Amino acid sequence: MASKLLRAVILGPPGSGKGTVCQRIAQNFGLQHLSSGHFLRENIKANTEVGDMAKQYIEKGLLVPDHVITRLMLSELENRRGQHWLLDGFPRTLVQAESLDKICELDLVISLNIPFETLKDRLSRRWIHPPSGRVYNLDFNPPHVHGVDDITGEPLVQQEDDKPEAVAVRLRQYKDVAKPVIELYKSRGVLHQFSGTETNKIWPYVYTLFSNKITPIQSKEAY
Numbered sequence: 001m002a003s004k005l006l007r008a009v010i011l012g013p014p015g016s017g018k019g020t021v022c023q024r025i026a027q028n029f030g031l032q033h034l035s036s037g038h039f040l041r042e043n044i045k046a047n048t049e050v051g052d053m054a055k056q057y058i059e060k061g062l063l064v065p066d067h068v069i070t071r072l073m074l075s076e077l078e079n080r081r082g083q084h085w086l087l088d089g090f091p092r093t094l095v096q097a098e099s100l101d102k103i104c105e106l107d108l109v110i111s112l113n114i115p116f117e118t119l120k121d122r123l124s125r126r127w128i129h130p131p132s133g134r135v136y137n138l139d140f141n142p143p144h145v146h147g148v149d150d151i152t153g154e155p156l157v158q159q160e161d162d163k164p165e166a167v168a169v170r171l172r173q174y175k176d177v178a179k180p181v182i183e184l185y186k187s188r189g190v191l192h193q194f195s196g197t198e199t200n201k202i203w204p205y206v207y208t209l210f211s212n213k214i215t216p217i218q219s220k221e222a223y
Contacts, residue, residue, distance in 0.1 A: 006031065006084040006214050007104050009091070011182065012112030013174040014161070015119040015126065017199035019135060021112070021206060022088050029210050030217045032080055036069060036089030039076050041133055050075075066095040074103060084214065094180040107213060109185040110206060111178075113195040120167050127156040 008031065012018040019035075026033040043051030044058075050072045054064045073090045091097040100106075125138040129149040136143045136156060144150050160166060185191040192209055194202045210216075 004107075005082070006108070007106050008085070008108040008110070008210075009087045009106055009185075010110045010112070011178055012110075013114065013119060013171050013178075015123040015167070016112040016114045017122075017202070018088060018112060020199050021110070021203065022086055024203060025086055025206065025210060028207065028216050029214050030084065031214075032083045032085040034073075034076060034080070034085050034087050034090075036073055036087075036092075037133060039072055040064065040069075043072060066093055066099075070096050070099045074099065077103065091181060093177050094184065097181050097184055106185070106188075106190050108209065109191045110209070111182055111185075111191060111193045112202070113193055115197060116168075116171060118197045119171060120164050123162040123167050124164060126162050127158050129154060129156055 006029075008025075010018055010022060010025075022033045022035070025031055040051070040054055040058075044055050045051070050068060053068050054072070057064045057068070069090060069092070073087070073096075077085070087100075091100050122137065122139075127136045127138070127143070127147070128134065129136075129152070131154070132149070132151070134149060134151070135141075143156060147156050148154070149156055161170060182191060194205055196202045207216075
């Protein structure tokens with residue numbers, strides 16, 4: 001097994017189970033799960049320069065532009081040069097992917113292909129705790145008390161984005177933006193696509209793929 005540090009990315013539309021797959025990869029293989037959403041929240045909370053820039057766009061309901069996200073993520077990666085990592089939520093666009101190229105070479109890119117009906121159902125069952133970013137699903141990850149965050153006891157909300165008509169728009173947007181990113185990684189031979197409706201059925205294949213690149217720290221049953 002090579003001692004080279006593993007550089008991986010996960011791509012998938014909202015509701016594709018990306019968060020769950022990332023957690024399992026992190027637990028089983030000891031990779032750092034680096035989520036762009038998490039770093040955005042942290043930087044906004046800490047009032048950093050890049051956090052303040054991002055906040056201005058978010059407050060207007062706009063997407064955070066490439067140059068802001070790229071600056072944020074590249075500085076986070078700079079701090080983790082000695083670690084295996086898995087990127088989640090970055091790169092979202094071709095411009096971001098090209099910026100990432102300048103600092104590292106990716107070993108694995110996972111793309112989750114989930115049918116639209118499944119995404120719609122999952123997202124309609126999704127409730128979030130906005131301050132922390134914790135996500136609950138009423139079917140397979142419900143809160144202990146309905147409508148309330150497990151840790152803080154604060155109320156959960158359903159995002160406008162998770163309502164069915166918004167899901168269709170988000171999925172279209174995701175596909176338009178992700179297509180050139182997926183094509184880029186496909187052309188390099190690092191893309192691995194997984195299709196299905198259940199994360200538990202996709203997981204063994206993801207586990208096997210990573211096992212070929214890095215020694216597991218615990219067995220795949222441990223989730």
